[in-house]
Amino acid sequence: MREVIAALRAAKTVVMSLHRQPDGDSIGSTAAIALALRRLGKDVTLVTPDPVPKVYDLVPTYQEFVPWESVAERRFDLVAMFDCADERRTGAPSDLTSYGARVLNVDHHATNTCFGDVVFIDPQAAASAEIAARVIDQLGVTIDREIALALYVGLETDTGGFRYAATTPDSHRLAARLLDAGLEPGEISQALYERQAVSGLRLLGAALQSLQVREDLSLAYVVLSAADFARSGAAAADVETLGVVDYARRVDGIEVGALLREEGPGQVKLSLRSKGLVDVARLAASLGGGGHERAAGATLAMSLQEAEATLLSLLRP
Template sequence: MNPNRQFVREAALFMREHDRFLVLSHINPDGDATGSALGVVLMLEQLGKQYVVVNEGETPEKFAFLPRFDQLRNLRKQPLEEKFGAVIAVDCADESRMGDVRSLFDSGVRLLNIDHHPTNDGFGDVNLIRTDAAATAEILFDVAEELGVSFTEELALCIYTGLLTDTGGFRYSNTSPRVMEIAARLLSYGVKPGEVAERCLEEITFAHVKILRRALQTLELSHQNLIASITVSVDDFLETQAEREDAGGLVNYCRNIEGVEVGVSFVESEPGVVKVSMRARDRVDVSLVAKQMGGGGHAKAAGCTIRGSLSEVKQKVSLVLEEAVGVKSDE
Protein backbone atom coordinates (compact mmCIF):
# COMPACT_ATOMS: atom_id res chain seq x y z
CA MET A 1 0.00 0.00 0.00
CA ASN A 2 1.12 3.54 -0.74
CA PRO A 3 2.35 4.88 2.65
CA ASN A 4 0.67 8.23 1.97
CA ARG A 5 -2.65 6.43 1.51
CA GLN A 6 -2.17 4.64 4.82
CA PHE A 7 -1.59 7.95 6.64
CA VAL A 8 -4.68 9.43 4.95
CA ARG A 9 -6.72 6.47 6.20
CA GLU A 10 -5.39 6.95 9.72
CA ALA A 11 -6.37 10.63 9.62
CA ALA A 12 -9.86 9.76 8.37
CA LEU A 13 -10.21 7.13 11.11
CA PHE A 14 -9.21 9.72 13.73
CA MET A 15 -11.99 12.02 12.52
CA ARG A 16 -14.52 9.19 12.63
CA GLU A 17 -13.48 7.83 16.05
CA HIS A 18 -14.00 10.99 18.10
CA ASP A 19 -17.11 13.09 18.65
CA ARG A 20 -15.93 16.55 19.69
CA PHE A 21 -12.83 18.30 18.37
CA LEU A 22 -10.64 21.34 18.88
CA VAL A 23 -9.52 22.49 15.42
CA LEU A 24 -6.63 24.93 15.08
CA SER A 25 -4.10 26.27 12.60
CA HIS A 26 -0.91 28.26 13.02
CA ILE A 27 -0.49 31.73 14.53
CA ASN A 28 -0.65 34.57 11.98
CA PRO A 29 -2.77 32.35 9.70
CA ASP A 30 -2.59 32.63 5.91
CA GLY A 31 -4.98 31.36 3.24
CA ASP A 32 -3.88 27.75 3.49
CA ALA A 33 -4.12 27.69 7.29
CA THR A 34 -7.53 29.34 7.31
CA GLY A 35 -8.94 27.43 4.35
CA SER A 36 -7.68 24.14 5.77
CA ALA A 37 -9.07 24.73 9.27
CA LEU A 38 -12.48 25.68 7.91
CA GLY A 39 -12.35 22.81 5.44
CA VAL A 40 -11.83 20.41 8.34
CA VAL A 41 -14.84 21.76 10.25
CA LEU A 42 -17.03 21.44 7.16
CA MET A 43 -16.00 17.77 6.92
CA LEU A 44 -16.71 17.29 10.62
CA GLU A 45 -20.16 18.77 10.14
CA GLN A 46 -20.92 16.23 7.43
CA LEU A 47 -19.77 13.47 9.79
CA GLY A 48 -22.16 14.73 12.47
CA LYS A 49 -19.32 15.77 14.80
CA GLN A 50 -19.03 18.74 17.16
CA TYR A 51 -16.12 21.17 17.10
CA VAL A 52 -14.63 24.43 18.26
CA VAL A 53 -12.26 26.13 15.81
CA VAL A 54 -9.68 28.52 17.26
CA ASN A 55 -6.59 30.55 16.59
CA GLU A 56 -4.26 32.47 18.85
CA GLY A 57 -4.83 35.97 17.50
CA GLU A 58 -6.82 37.53 14.70
CA THR A 59 -7.49 35.84 11.38
CA PRO A 60 -7.11 38.29 8.44
CA GLU A 61 -10.45 39.81 7.47
CA LYS A 62 -9.76 39.19 3.78
CA PHE A 63 -10.67 35.54 4.39
CA ALA A 64 -14.10 36.48 5.80
CA PHE A 65 -15.74 35.22 2.59
CA LEU A 66 -14.93 31.64 3.59
CA PRO A 67 -17.75 29.57 5.09
CA ARG A 68 -17.76 29.28 8.92
CA PHE A 69 -15.32 32.18 9.22
CA ASP A 70 -17.61 33.57 11.92
CA GLN A 71 -16.96 30.41 13.95
CA LEU A 72 -13.21 31.13 14.23
CA ARG A 73 -12.47 32.01 17.84
CA ASN A 74 -9.62 34.38 18.71
CA LEU A 75 -8.24 32.93 21.94
CA ARG A 76 -6.64 36.24 22.91
CA LYS A 77 -10.05 37.87 23.06
CA GLN A 78 -12.30 34.85 23.65
CA PRO A 79 -10.55 32.46 26.04
CA LEU A 80 -11.92 28.93 26.54
CA GLU A 81 -12.33 26.97 29.72
CA GLU A 82 -13.19 23.66 28.06
CA LYS A 83 -10.66 20.81 27.80
CA PHE A 84 -10.50 18.76 24.61
CA GLY A 85 -9.55 15.13 24.19
CA ALA A 86 -9.29 15.28 20.38
CA VAL A 87 -7.35 18.00 18.57
CA ILE A 88 -6.76 18.55 14.85
CA ALA A 89 -3.87 20.88 13.97
CA VAL A 90 -3.52 21.94 10.34
CA ASP A 91 -0.64 23.68 8.57
CA CYS A 92 1.50 23.99 11.71
CA ALA A 93 5.15 23.60 10.72
CA ASP A 94 6.03 22.60 14.28
CA GLU A 95 4.39 22.40 17.69
CA SER A 96 5.24 25.98 18.63
CA ARG A 97 3.29 27.28 15.63
CA MET A 98 0.05 26.18 17.32
CA GLY A 99 0.53 28.99 19.80
CA ASP A 100 -0.36 28.82 23.47
CA VAL A 101 -3.18 26.28 23.28
CA ARG A 102 -1.85 23.49 25.51
CA SER A 103 -4.07 24.70 28.35
CA LEU A 104 -7.07 23.51 26.29
CA PHE A 105 -5.77 19.94 26.00
CA ASP A 106 -7.16 17.19 28.21
CA SER A 107 -4.60 15.04 30.05
CA GLY A 108 -5.26 12.16 27.66
CA VAL A 109 -5.43 14.29 24.53
CA ARG A 110 -5.01 12.75 21.08
CA LEU A 111 -3.70 15.04 18.36
CA LEU A 112 -3.98 14.72 14.58
CA ASN A 113 -1.24 16.70 12.81
CA ILE A 114 -1.93 17.46 9.12
CA ASP A 115 0.79 19.47 7.38
CA HIS A 116 3.08 19.87 4.38
CA HIS A 117 6.11 21.69 5.84
CA PRO A 118 9.50 19.92 5.64
CA THR A 119 10.35 21.26 9.10
CA ASN A 120 7.40 19.50 10.76
CA ASP A 121 8.72 17.29 13.56
CA GLY A 122 5.74 14.93 13.76
CA PHE A 123 4.36 16.28 17.03
CA GLY A 124 0.99 14.53 16.70
CA ASP A 125 -0.23 11.15 17.87
CA VAL A 126 -1.37 10.70 14.27
CA ASN A 127 0.75 12.48 11.66
CA LEU A 128 -0.32 13.08 8.09
CA ILE A 129 2.65 14.98 6.68
CA ARG A 130 3.30 15.23 2.96
CA THR A 131 6.20 17.53 2.15
CA ASP A 132 5.60 17.05 -1.58
CA ALA A 133 2.17 18.68 -1.28
CA ALA A 134 1.90 22.31 -2.39
CA ALA A 135 -0.44 23.12 0.50
CA THR A 136 -2.10 21.47 3.46
CA ALA A 137 -5.32 21.97 1.52
CA GLU A 138 -4.02 19.54 -1.12
CA ILE A 139 -3.72 16.86 1.57
CA LEU A 140 -7.21 17.62 2.86
CA PHE A 141 -8.60 16.94 -0.61
CA ASP A 142 -7.39 13.35 -0.21
CA VAL A 143 -8.80 13.14 3.33
CA ALA A 144 -12.20 14.31 2.07
CA GLU A 145 -12.15 11.63 -0.62
CA GLU A 146 -11.18 8.99 1.92
CA LEU A 147 -14.00 10.06 4.25
CA GLY A 148 -16.48 9.98 1.40
CA VAL A 149 -17.91 13.40 2.28
CA SER A 150 -19.65 15.48 -0.37
CA PHE A 151 -17.61 18.12 -2.15
CA THR A 152 -20.05 20.95 -1.59
CA GLU A 153 -19.31 24.38 -3.01
CA GLU A 154 -18.35 25.51 0.50
CA LEU A 155 -15.83 22.73 1.05
CA ALA A 156 -14.43 23.17 -2.46
CA LEU A 157 -14.00 26.91 -1.80
CA CYS A 158 -11.97 26.32 1.37
CA ILE A 159 -9.64 23.81 -0.28
CA TYR A 160 -9.25 25.93 -3.43
CA THR A 161 -8.34 28.98 -1.33
CA GLY A 162 -5.55 27.03 0.35
CA LEU A 163 -4.19 25.85 -3.00
CA LEU A 164 -4.42 29.29 -4.60
CA THR A 165 -2.67 31.18 -1.82
CA ASP A 166 0.14 28.72 -1.09
CA THR A 167 1.06 28.50 -4.79
CA GLY A 168 0.98 32.28 -5.22
CA GLY A 169 -1.91 32.09 -7.63
CA PHE A 170 -0.51 28.93 -9.26
CA ARG A 171 2.76 30.76 -10.08
CA TYR A 172 5.24 29.21 -7.63
CA SER A 173 7.39 26.18 -8.39
CA ASN A 174 5.23 24.01 -6.10
CA THR A 175 2.41 24.19 -8.68
CA SER A 176 2.33 20.57 -9.81
CA PRO A 177 0.10 18.76 -12.32
CA ARG A 178 -1.71 17.28 -9.31
CA VAL A 179 -2.44 20.77 -7.95
CA MET A 180 -3.95 21.84 -11.26
CA GLU A 181 -6.00 18.66 -11.49
CA ILE A 182 -7.45 19.22 -8.02
CA ALA A 183 -8.12 22.90 -8.77
CA ALA A 184 -10.01 21.94 -11.93
CA ARG A 185 -12.10 19.46 -9.93
CA LEU A 186 -12.92 22.11 -7.36
CA LEU A 187 -14.05 24.58 -10.02
CA SER A 188 -16.60 22.02 -11.15
CA TYR A 189 -18.30 22.33 -7.75
CA GLY A 190 -19.03 26.03 -8.24
CA VAL A 191 -15.88 27.82 -7.06
CA LYS A 192 -15.47 31.16 -8.88
CA PRO A 193 -11.71 31.55 -9.42
CA GLY A 194 -11.80 35.22 -10.36
CA GLU A 195 -13.62 36.16 -7.17
CA VAL A 196 -11.28 34.13 -4.95
CA ALA A 197 -8.17 35.60 -6.62
CA GLU A 198 -9.56 39.13 -6.25
CA ARG A 199 -10.17 38.69 -2.53
CA CYS A 200 -6.98 36.78 -1.67
CA LEU A 201 -4.36 38.13 -4.08
CA GLU A 202 -5.46 41.40 -5.64
CA GLU A 203 -7.47 43.51 -3.21
CA ILE A 204 -5.43 45.50 -0.68
CA THR A 205 -6.34 47.95 2.07
CA PHE A 206 -5.38 51.61 1.98
CA ALA A 207 -3.52 50.95 5.24
CA HIS A 208 -1.37 48.45 3.33
CA VAL A 209 -0.50 51.18 0.82
CA LYS A 210 0.51 53.52 3.64
CA ILE A 211 2.66 50.84 5.28
CA LEU A 212 4.21 49.94 1.92
CA ARG A 213 5.12 53.57 1.26
CA ARG A 214 6.98 53.78 4.57
CA ALA A 215 8.54 50.32 4.25
CA LEU A 216 10.00 50.99 0.80
CA GLN A 217 11.96 53.87 2.28
CA THR A 218 13.81 51.31 4.44
CA LEU A 219 14.73 49.00 1.53
CA GLU A 220 18.33 47.82 1.84
CA LEU A 221 20.55 45.66 -0.34
CA SER A 222 23.38 43.76 1.35
CA HIS A 223 25.67 40.76 0.98
CA GLN A 224 26.83 41.94 -2.44
CA ASN A 225 23.21 42.70 -3.39
CA LEU A 226 22.13 39.08 -2.87
CA ILE A 227 19.93 40.02 0.11
CA ALA A 228 17.22 42.67 0.06
CA SER A 229 15.35 43.64 3.21
CA ILE A 230 12.53 45.89 4.31
CA THR A 231 11.52 47.02 7.80
CA VAL A 232 8.27 47.98 9.53
CA SER A 233 8.39 49.28 13.10
CA VAL A 234 5.79 49.59 15.82
CA ASP A 235 5.81 53.35 15.20
CA ASP A 236 4.93 52.73 11.55
CA PHE A 237 1.83 50.83 12.63
CA LEU A 238 0.85 53.52 15.11
CA GLU A 239 1.37 56.42 12.73
CA THR A 240 -0.47 54.79 9.82
CA GLN A 241 -3.15 53.19 12.05
CA ALA A 242 -2.48 49.94 10.18
CA GLU A 243 -2.92 46.40 11.51
CA ARG A 244 -0.33 43.66 11.40
CA GLU A 245 -2.07 41.94 8.50
CA ASP A 246 -1.65 45.14 6.45
CA ALA A 247 2.09 44.41 6.33
CA GLY A 248 1.55 41.05 4.65
CA GLY A 249 3.32 40.43 1.36
CA LEU A 250 5.97 43.14 1.76
CA VAL A 251 8.74 40.57 1.56
CA ASN A 252 7.88 39.85 -2.07
CA TYR A 253 8.98 43.35 -3.09
CA CYS A 254 12.44 42.42 -1.85
CA ARG A 255 12.65 38.96 -3.37
CA ASN A 256 11.42 40.16 -6.79
CA ILE A 257 14.33 42.57 -7.31
CA GLU A 258 16.53 41.38 -10.17
CA GLY A 259 19.66 39.63 -8.90
CA VAL A 260 18.39 39.22 -5.34
CA GLU A 261 18.52 35.68 -3.96
CA VAL A 262 16.71 36.22 -0.65
CA GLY A 263 14.13 38.83 0.32
CA VAL A 264 13.53 39.54 4.00
CA SER A 265 10.93 41.58 5.83
CA PHE A 266 11.28 42.60 9.47
CA VAL A 267 7.90 43.46 11.00
CA GLU A 268 7.87 44.63 14.61
CA SER A 269 4.35 43.64 15.61
CA GLU A 270 4.83 44.79 19.19
CA PRO A 271 7.79 46.27 21.10
CA GLY A 272 10.56 43.70 21.28
CA VAL A 273 8.85 41.13 19.03
CA VAL A 274 9.87 40.93 15.36
CA LYS A 275 8.33 38.66 12.73
CA VAL A 276 10.90 37.75 10.09
CA SER A 277 9.63 36.55 6.69
CA MET A 278 11.96 35.23 3.99
CA ARG A 279 11.46 34.41 0.32
CA ALA A 280 14.19 32.83 -1.83
CA ARG A 281 14.98 32.03 -5.42
CA ASP A 282 17.27 29.00 -5.91
CA ARG A 283 20.52 29.50 -4.02
CA VAL A 284 19.33 29.36 -0.41
CA ASP A 285 16.97 27.04 1.48
CA VAL A 286 15.37 29.58 3.81
CA SER A 287 13.58 26.87 5.81
CA LEU A 288 17.00 25.89 7.17
CA VAL A 289 17.79 29.54 7.90
CA ALA A 290 14.50 29.99 9.75
CA LYS A 291 14.95 26.75 11.67
CA GLN A 292 18.23 28.01 13.12
CA MET A 293 16.25 30.88 14.66
CA GLY A 294 13.34 28.83 15.98
CA GLY A 295 11.12 29.05 12.92
CA GLY A 296 10.39 26.94 9.87
CA GLY A 297 8.64 26.74 6.54
CA HIS A 298 9.64 25.79 3.02
CA ALA A 299 12.81 26.00 0.97
CA LYS A 300 11.61 29.16 -0.79
CA ALA A 301 9.26 30.62 1.84
CA ALA A 302 9.92 30.54 5.56
CA GLY A 303 9.87 32.67 8.66
CA CYS A 304 10.36 33.00 12.39
CA THR A 305 9.53 35.29 15.28
CA ILE A 306 12.44 36.66 17.29
CA ARG A 307 12.43 38.67 20.50
CA GLY A 308 14.68 41.72 20.59
CA SER A 309 14.99 45.18 19.13
CA LEU A 310 14.81 45.64 15.38
CA SER A 311 18.53 46.36 15.19
CA GLU A 312 19.38 43.25 17.24
CA VAL A 313 17.13 41.00 15.17
CA LYS A 314 18.41 42.37 11.87
CA GLN A 315 22.00 41.77 12.96
CA LYS A 316 21.22 38.20 14.02
CA VAL A 317 19.47 37.38 10.75
CA SER A 318 22.25 39.01 8.73
CA LEU A 319 24.84 36.73 10.30
CA VAL A 320 22.82 33.59 9.61
CA LEU A 321 22.20 34.66 6.00
CA GLU A 322 25.88 35.48 5.63
CA GLU A 323 26.64 31.80 6.17
CA ALA A 324 23.75 30.68 3.96
CA VAL A 325 24.75 32.72 0.90
CA GLY A 326 28.49 32.41 1.48
CA VAL A 327 28.98 36.17 1.25
CA LYS A 328 29.75 38.56 4.08
CA SER A 329 27.46 41.42 4.95
CA ASP A 330 28.46 44.76 3.44
CA GLU A 331 28.67 46.32 6.86
Protein backbone atom coordinates in the same frame (compact mmCIF):
# COMPACT_ATOMS: atom_id res chain seq x y z
CA MET B 1 -3.17 8.52 6.10
CA ARG B 2 -5.13 5.47 7.25
CA GLU B 3 -4.54 6.52 10.86
CA VAL B 4 -5.63 10.09 10.10
CA ILE B 5 -8.91 8.85 8.66
CA ALA B 6 -9.42 6.44 11.57
CA ALA B 7 -8.78 9.20 14.13
CA LEU B 8 -11.24 11.56 12.43
CA ARG B 9 -13.87 8.83 12.07
CA ALA B 10 -13.55 7.75 15.70
CA ALA B 11 -14.02 11.25 17.14
CA LYS B 12 -17.50 12.59 17.92
CA THR B 13 -16.31 15.97 19.16
CA VAL B 14 -13.38 17.75 17.52
CA VAL B 15 -11.66 21.03 18.21
CA MET B 16 -9.56 22.46 15.37
CA SER B 17 -7.07 25.31 15.69
CA LEU B 18 -5.50 27.69 13.22
CA HIS B 19 -1.85 28.71 13.56
CA ARG B 20 -0.62 32.08 14.82
CA GLN B 21 -1.18 34.89 12.31
CA PRO B 22 -3.45 32.57 10.35
CA ASP B 23 -3.04 32.60 6.57
CA GLY B 24 -5.34 31.44 3.77
CA ASP B 25 -4.08 27.87 3.89
CA SER B 26 -4.52 27.53 7.65
CA ILE B 27 -8.07 28.89 7.42
CA GLY B 28 -9.00 27.17 4.17
CA SER B 29 -7.78 23.68 5.04
CA THR B 30 -9.23 23.88 8.56
CA ALA B 31 -12.61 25.15 7.35
CA ALA B 32 -12.81 22.46 4.65
CA ILE B 33 -12.12 19.64 7.11
CA ALA B 34 -14.57 21.13 9.63
CA LEU B 35 -17.33 21.22 6.98
CA ALA B 36 -16.56 17.65 5.90
CA LEU B 37 -16.65 16.39 9.50
CA ARG B 38 -19.99 18.10 10.04
CA ARG B 39 -21.38 16.34 6.98
CA LEU B 40 -20.50 13.15 8.88
CA GLY B 41 -22.50 14.40 11.88
CA LYS B 42 -19.56 15.40 14.06
CA ASP B 43 -19.51 18.29 16.49
CA VAL B 44 -16.66 20.61 15.42
CA THR B 45 -15.47 23.66 17.35
CA LEU B 46 -13.08 26.11 15.70
CA VAL B 47 -10.48 28.11 17.61
CA THR B 48 -7.77 30.59 16.65
CA PRO B 49 -4.83 32.05 18.57
CA ASP B 50 -5.05 35.35 16.60
CA PRO B 51 -7.98 37.08 14.90
CA VAL B 52 -8.75 35.80 11.39
CA PRO B 53 -7.94 38.58 8.87
CA LYS B 54 -11.09 40.05 7.32
CA VAL B 55 -9.78 39.33 3.81
CA TYR B 56 -10.71 35.67 4.44
CA ASP B 57 -14.36 36.47 5.21
CA LEU B 58 -15.37 34.62 2.02
CA VAL B 59 -14.35 31.32 3.61
CA PRO B 60 -17.31 29.43 5.11
CA THR B 61 -17.01 29.19 8.93
CA TYR B 62 -15.06 32.50 8.98
CA GLN B 63 -17.26 33.86 11.78
CA GLU B 64 -16.98 30.77 13.97
CA PHE B 65 -13.36 31.00 15.11
CA VAL B 66 -13.16 31.72 18.85
CA PRO B 67 -10.10 32.22 21.09
CA TRP B 68 -8.62 29.20 22.90
CA GLU B 69 -9.80 30.74 26.18
CA SER B 70 -13.43 30.05 25.30
CA VAL B 71 -12.81 26.29 25.22
CA ALA B 72 -10.66 26.22 28.38
CA GLU B 73 -13.27 24.22 30.33
CA ARG B 74 -14.07 21.79 27.54
CA ARG B 75 -12.64 18.43 26.56
CA PHE B 76 -12.91 16.98 23.06
CA ASP B 77 -12.31 13.54 21.58
CA LEU B 78 -9.78 15.01 19.17
CA VAL B 79 -7.64 18.15 18.87
CA ALA B 80 -6.86 18.56 15.16
CA MET B 81 -4.47 20.91 13.38
CA PHE B 82 -3.90 21.41 9.66
CA ASP B 83 -0.98 23.57 8.41
CA CYS B 84 0.49 24.08 11.89
CA ALA B 85 4.24 23.34 11.92
CA ASP B 86 4.71 23.22 15.66
CA GLU B 87 2.71 23.03 18.86
CA ARG B 88 3.61 26.57 19.99
CA ARG B 89 2.18 27.95 16.74
CA THR B 90 -1.28 26.82 17.90
CA GLY B 91 -1.02 29.48 20.62
CA ALA B 92 -2.89 27.16 23.00
CA PRO B 93 -2.46 28.43 26.58
CA SER B 94 -2.23 24.87 27.94
CA ASP B 95 -0.77 21.64 26.63
CA LEU B 96 -2.86 20.37 23.70
CA THR B 97 -3.51 17.09 25.55
CA SER B 98 -5.51 19.02 28.17
CA TYR B 99 -8.14 19.81 25.50
CA GLY B 100 -8.61 16.33 24.15
CA ALA B 101 -7.79 12.65 24.32
CA ARG B 102 -5.79 12.64 21.07
CA VAL B 103 -3.92 15.20 18.99
CA LEU B 104 -3.89 15.11 15.18
CA ASN B 105 -1.23 16.99 13.20
CA VAL B 106 -1.55 17.19 9.40
CA ASP B 107 0.78 19.52 7.52
CA HIS B 108 3.05 20.21 4.54
CA HIS B 109 5.89 22.05 6.32
CA ALA B 110 9.11 19.99 6.16
CA THR B 111 10.13 21.59 9.48
CA ASN B 112 7.03 20.24 11.28
CA THR B 113 8.05 19.08 14.76
CA CYS B 114 5.77 16.02 14.45
CA PHE B 115 3.93 16.86 17.68
CA GLY B 116 0.78 14.92 18.52
CA ASP B 117 -0.45 11.32 18.45
CA VAL B 118 -1.36 10.99 14.78
CA VAL B 119 0.97 12.81 12.41
CA PHE B 120 0.83 13.12 8.63
CA ILE B 121 3.34 15.40 6.89
CA ASP B 122 3.69 15.70 3.12
CA PRO B 123 6.31 18.31 2.22
CA GLN B 124 5.58 17.73 -1.48
CA ALA B 125 2.13 19.25 -1.10
CA ALA B 126 2.03 22.89 -2.19
CA ALA B 127 -0.63 23.63 0.43
CA SER B 128 -2.19 21.86 3.38
CA ALA B 129 -5.40 22.29 1.41
CA GLU B 130 -4.10 19.64 -1.03
CA ILE B 131 -3.74 17.16 1.83
CA ALA B 132 -7.12 18.23 3.23
CA ALA B 133 -8.72 17.39 -0.14
CA ARG B 134 -7.21 13.90 0.01
CA VAL B 135 -8.51 13.46 3.57
CA ILE B 136 -12.01 14.57 2.55
CA ASP B 137 -11.98 12.13 -0.39
CA GLN B 138 -10.94 9.30 1.91
CA LEU B 139 -13.65 10.25 4.40
CA GLY B 140 -16.07 9.70 1.53
CA VAL B 141 -17.45 13.24 1.71
CA THR B 142 -18.34 14.96 -1.57
CA ILE B 143 -16.49 18.21 -2.21
CA ASP B 144 -19.44 20.56 -2.63
CA ARG B 145 -19.21 24.26 -3.47
CA GLU B 146 -18.70 25.33 0.16
CA ILE B 147 -15.88 22.87 0.82
CA ALA B 148 -14.38 23.67 -2.60
CA LEU B 149 -14.30 27.39 -1.76
CA ALA B 150 -12.45 26.76 1.50
CA LEU B 151 -9.94 24.47 -0.21
CA TYR B 152 -9.43 26.87 -3.13
CA VAL B 153 -8.59 29.78 -0.82
CA GLY B 154 -5.93 27.62 0.85
CA LEU B 155 -4.52 26.36 -2.44
CA GLU B 156 -4.58 29.71 -4.25
CA THR B 157 -2.95 31.69 -1.45
CA ASP B 158 -0.25 29.16 -0.49
CA THR B 159 0.86 28.77 -4.12
CA GLY B 160 0.91 32.55 -4.63
CA GLY B 161 -1.80 32.19 -7.25
CA PHE B 162 -0.14 29.04 -8.68
CA ARG B 163 3.15 30.92 -9.24
CA TYR B 164 5.40 29.45 -6.52
CA ALA B 165 7.83 26.63 -7.27
CA ALA B 166 5.97 24.23 -4.95
CA THR B 167 3.02 24.30 -7.39
CA THR B 168 2.60 20.91 -9.09
CA PRO B 169 0.36 19.32 -11.71
CA ASP B 170 -1.59 17.96 -8.71
CA SER B 171 -2.18 21.54 -7.51
CA HIS B 172 -3.69 22.41 -10.87
CA ARG B 173 -5.69 19.18 -11.04
CA LEU B 174 -7.17 19.96 -7.64
CA ALA B 175 -7.88 23.56 -8.72
CA ALA B 176 -9.72 22.25 -11.78
CA ARG B 177 -11.83 19.94 -9.60
CA LEU B 178 -12.65 22.80 -7.25
CA LEU B 179 -13.65 25.09 -10.13
CA ASP B 180 -15.85 22.28 -11.45
CA ALA B 181 -17.68 22.41 -8.11
CA GLY B 182 -18.95 25.84 -9.15
CA LEU B 183 -16.29 28.38 -8.12
CA GLU B 184 -15.55 31.62 -9.98
CA PRO B 185 -11.76 32.17 -9.77
CA GLY B 186 -12.02 35.85 -10.76
CA GLU B 187 -14.48 36.58 -7.98
CA ILE B 188 -12.31 34.82 -5.42
CA SER B 189 -9.09 36.61 -6.36
CA GLN B 190 -10.94 39.92 -6.36
CA ALA B 191 -12.18 39.18 -2.84
CA LEU B 192 -8.68 38.17 -1.74
CA TYR B 193 -6.55 40.81 -3.45
CA GLU B 194 -8.66 43.77 -4.49
CA ARG B 195 -10.21 44.87 -1.22
CA GLN B 196 -7.09 46.42 0.30
CA ALA B 197 -7.43 49.16 2.87
CA VAL B 198 -5.46 52.31 2.03
CA SER B 199 -3.62 51.89 5.36
CA GLY B 200 -2.18 48.58 4.14
CA LEU B 201 -1.00 50.08 0.86
CA ARG B 202 0.62 52.99 2.76
CA LEU B 203 2.45 50.40 4.87
CA LEU B 204 3.62 48.69 1.69
CA GLY B 205 4.87 52.10 0.56
CA ALA B 206 6.89 52.44 3.77
CA ALA B 207 8.30 48.95 3.26
CA LEU B 208 9.37 49.67 -0.33
CA GLN B 209 10.90 52.96 0.81
CA SER B 210 13.09 51.00 3.25
CA LEU B 211 14.36 48.52 0.63
CA GLN B 212 18.04 47.66 1.01
CA VAL B 213 19.98 45.61 -1.53
CA ARG B 214 23.16 43.78 -0.55
CA GLU B 215 24.48 42.30 -3.76
CA ASP B 216 27.51 40.90 -1.92
CA LEU B 217 25.12 38.76 0.16
CA SER B 218 22.62 38.21 -2.67
CA LEU B 219 20.03 39.72 -0.33
CA ALA B 220 17.33 42.35 -0.59
CA TYR B 221 15.34 43.27 2.50
CA VAL B 222 12.73 45.64 3.82
CA VAL B 223 12.15 46.83 7.37
CA LEU B 224 8.89 47.78 9.09
CA SER B 225 9.13 49.47 12.48
CA ALA B 226 6.35 49.90 15.03
CA ALA B 227 6.33 53.57 13.94
CA ASP B 228 5.54 52.55 10.35
CA PHE B 229 2.47 50.68 11.60
CA ALA B 230 1.41 53.62 13.76
CA ARG B 231 1.82 56.13 10.89
CA SER B 232 -0.03 54.04 8.30
CA GLY B 233 -2.69 52.71 10.65
CA ALA B 234 -2.11 49.22 9.21
CA ALA B 235 -2.22 45.98 11.20
CA ALA B 236 0.29 43.12 11.32
CA ALA B 237 -2.14 40.97 9.30
CA ASP B 238 -1.85 43.42 6.37
CA VAL B 239 1.80 42.42 5.97
CA GLU B 240 0.76 38.85 5.24
CA THR B 241 -2.13 39.65 2.92
CA LEU B 242 -0.08 42.20 0.96
CA GLY B 243 2.82 39.78 0.59
CA VAL B 244 5.26 42.52 1.63
CA VAL B 245 8.27 40.19 1.83
CA ASP B 246 7.68 38.96 -1.74
CA TYR B 247 8.53 42.44 -3.02
CA ALA B 248 12.05 42.11 -1.62
CA ARG B 249 12.52 38.84 -3.50
CA ARG B 250 11.53 40.54 -6.77
CA VAL B 251 14.85 42.42 -6.98
CA ASP B 252 16.83 41.30 -10.04
CA GLY B 253 20.05 39.42 -9.34
CA ILE B 254 19.47 38.53 -5.68
CA GLU B 255 18.58 35.10 -4.27
CA VAL B 256 17.00 35.93 -0.90
CA GLY B 257 14.33 38.47 0.04
CA ALA B 258 13.68 39.32 3.68
CA LEU B 259 11.35 41.35 5.85
CA LEU B 260 12.14 42.52 9.37
CA ARG B 261 8.99 43.54 11.20
CA GLU B 262 8.99 45.01 14.70
CA GLU B 263 6.25 43.14 16.59
CA GLY B 264 6.83 44.92 19.89
CA PRO B 265 9.66 46.22 22.05
CA GLY B 266 12.55 43.76 21.69
CA GLN B 267 10.64 41.41 19.37
CA VAL B 268 11.15 41.19 15.62
CA LYS B 269 9.56 38.82 13.12
CA LEU B 270 11.95 37.81 10.34
CA SER B 271 10.43 36.49 7.10
CA LEU B 272 12.65 34.94 4.43
CA ARG B 273 11.93 34.12 0.78
CA SER B 274 14.32 32.34 -1.58
CA LYS B 275 14.41 32.08 -5.35
CA GLY B 276 15.59 28.47 -4.96
CA LEU B 277 19.36 28.29 -4.47
CA VAL B 278 19.28 29.09 -0.75
CA ASP B 279 17.33 26.89 1.70
CA VAL B 280 15.76 29.53 3.95
CA ALA B 281 14.06 26.90 6.16
CA ARG B 282 17.55 25.90 7.31
CA LEU B 283 18.52 29.53 7.93
CA ALA B 284 15.30 30.16 9.87
CA ALA B 285 15.78 26.95 11.88
CA SER B 286 19.21 28.19 13.00
CA LEU B 287 17.33 31.09 14.63
CA GLY B 288 14.69 28.86 16.22
CA GLY B 289 12.15 29.31 13.42
CA GLY B 290 11.01 27.14 10.52
CA GLY B 291 9.09 26.90 7.29
CA HIS B 292 9.74 25.75 3.75
CA GLU B 293 12.89 25.79 1.58
CA ARG B 294 11.69 28.92 -0.20
CA ALA B 295 9.55 30.55 2.49
CA ALA B 296 10.44 30.56 6.16
CA GLY B 297 10.51 32.76 9.23
CA ALA B 298 11.62 33.18 12.81
CA THR B 299 10.78 35.39 15.77
CA LEU B 300 13.80 37.17 17.22
CA ALA B 301 13.96 38.52 20.78
CA MET B 302 16.02 41.62 20.01
CA SER B 303 15.82 45.17 18.72
CA LEU B 304 15.25 46.00 15.07
CA GLN B 305 18.90 47.07 14.65
CA GLU B 306 20.17 43.85 16.22
CA ALA B 307 17.81 41.85 14.02
CA GLU B 308 19.19 43.60 10.93
CA ALA B 309 22.75 42.69 11.98
CA THR B 310 21.61 39.11 12.66
CA LEU B 311 20.08 38.89 9.19
CA LEU B 312 23.26 40.12 7.52
CA SER B 313 25.46 37.69 9.44
CA LEU B 314 23.02 34.88 8.63
CA LEU B 315 23.61 35.42 4.90
CA ARG B 316 27.38 35.90 5.24
CA PRO B 317 29.17 32.85 3.81
